[in-house]
Amino acid sequence: MEDFPEFMKHPANRIVAANQATPGVEGFVFDGIDGSQMAFWTCRETAASAAHVHEYDEYMLVVEGCYTLIVNGERIPVRAGEEYLIPRGVAHSGEVRAGTRTIHAFGGHRADRVQLFIDSPKIVATGQCAAMQPASGS
Secondary structure, three states: OOOOHHHHOOOEEEOOHHHOOOOOEEEEEEOOOOOOOOEEEEEEOOEEEEEEEOOOOOOEEEEEEEEEEOOOEEEEEOOOOOOOEEEOOOEEEEOOOOOOOOEEHHHHHHOOOOOOOOOOEEEEEEEOEEOOOOOOOO
């Protein structure tokens, strides 16, 4: 595969450009009930990410290509099929080759979505189960 499947790239899950630490990437985010997030990124161009710190752990898996993490001045190449855990509070940056795809899991809120103005369904409680109903004009 050269790209993530289309169902993983729904426009409602696109990460807003201001939340991207690396220029030239396309990302999509999914939320866990506990506030954690998973992100899927495709790097369209060779680029570097700015040094940053999270107040939660970050796990990354390189699906295709290579992402070179820079942690405490050490360059750590993470290649396709390899994974890395960045503990909370550890400053890190990186360099990515064009065509690299990565999956990240964050122990907290990392990215916001692009705001779309679409009619989204709302959940209505019906006894023990929740039923999906189309959103009303309210």
